[in-house]
Amino acid sequence: MTPVIDTHNLIQYYGSTRILQGINLSVAPGQVVGYIGPNGAGKSTTIKTLIGLLPDFQGEVSVLGLDLRTQAMEIKRRIGYVPENAALYDLLTPMEYLNFVGQLYELDSTAVERKALELLRLFSLEYQANDRMTTFSKGMRQKVLLISGLLHNPDLVFLDEPLSGLDANAVVLVKQIIRQLADSGKTVFYSSHIMDVVEKISDRVIIINSGEIIADGSFTELQAQRETGSSLEQLFGQLTGSDGQNTTAEEFIHTLNQ
Numbered sequence: 001m002t003p004v005i006d007t008h009n010l011i012q013y014y015g016s017t018r019i020l021q022g023i024n025l026s027v028a029p030g031q032v033v034g035y036i037g038p039n040g041a042g043k044s045t046t047i048k049t050l051i052g053l054l055p056d057f058q059g060e061v062s063v064l065g066l067d068l069r070t071q072a073m074e075i076k077r078r079i080g081y082v083p084e085n086a087a088l089y090d091l092l093t094p095m096e097y098l099n100f101v102g103q104l105y106e107l108d109s110t111a112v113e114r115k116a117l118e119l120l121r122l123f124s125l126e127y128q129a130n131d132r133m134t135t136f137s138k139g140m141r142q143k144v145l146l147i148s149g150l151l152h153n154p155d156l157v158f159l160d161e162p163l164s165g166l167d168a169n170a171v172v173l174v175k176q177i178i179r180q181l182a183d184s185g186k187t188v189f190y191s192s193h194i195m196d197v198v199e200k201i202s203d204r205v206i207i208i209n210s211g212e213i214i215a216d217g218s219f220t221e222l223q224a225q226r227e228t229g230s231s232l233e234q235l236f237g238q239l240t241g242s243d244g245q246n247t248t249a250e251e252f253i254h255t256l257n258q
């Protein structure tokens with residue numbers, strides 16, 4: 001089966017700083033891949049590279065069987081992307097914004113209208129469908145962004161911190177949506193700092209630290225390499241050298257009290 005994401009020695013720079021140190025990834029269709037790592041590890045940079053936003057990479061990358069260097073436009077048509085800090089055109093209403101996104105993907109406008117309204121309803125936003133988004137909370141904006149990234153029914157979805165700002169009900173819904181997308185053969189590649197969610201919904205967990213993959217496998221496989229019974233949060237701490245947060249918290253309070 002052709003992998004939906006295939007990278008060989010992917011290296012990425014910002015200016016003269018090497019951010020990704022040679023990423024090798026092969027992702028099969030229908031997987032939910034949780035891509036986790038400490039702040040600044042290179043998660044967003046990886047995602048931005050894979051979707052063609054940072055074209056000056058080194059190494060070989062294919063997405064949906066297409067070469068990222070020469071077929072980026074075709075790839076962009078077929079993937080969905082929900083960025084971490086997206087700029088919404090918040091003078092628009094959700095319906096106007098989703099219609100605009102539908103036009104970018106050259107979707108039928110009547111179908112988009114119907115679909116957008118239904119998806120907004122499922123996210124409990126039907127009464128705000130025609131309100132300007134200037135007054136929207138972070139979570140309400142995030143819901144509109146999630147819909148906009150999925151509206152064209154992509155085969156592969158990249159989600160950068162998809163649960164950011166969502167309330168508990170919406171988190172449950174998005175978790176189910178991710179699972180059901182994968183069950184229908186689609187692939188979800190997402191980054192998140194919410195370890196218990198990653199632990200529950202990922203078929204595969206990839207941990208990146210300082211631009212390098214340091215662990216890759218199902219949660220059970222990662223657990224087997226370490227202490228049995230560890231949560232993903234504990235494994236993450238052990239692998240990225242950030243356990244001992246109790247001591248750090250004590251030092252923090254001690255410094256405040258000085």
Ligand SMILES: Nc1ncnc2c1ncn2[C@@H]1O[C@H](COP(=O)(O)OP(=O)(O)OP(=O)(O)O)[C@@H](O)[C@H]1O
Binds near residue numbers: 038045046
């Ligand atoms: N536009 C940019 N210009 C220069 N350096 C950048 C830029 N964006 C990110 N970086 C740097 O690249 C490194 C990786 O950043 P990236 O955003 O990929 O990390 P991340 O793993 O997504 O982090 P977080 O969990 O904090 O979102 C960091 O050192 C960051 O400072």
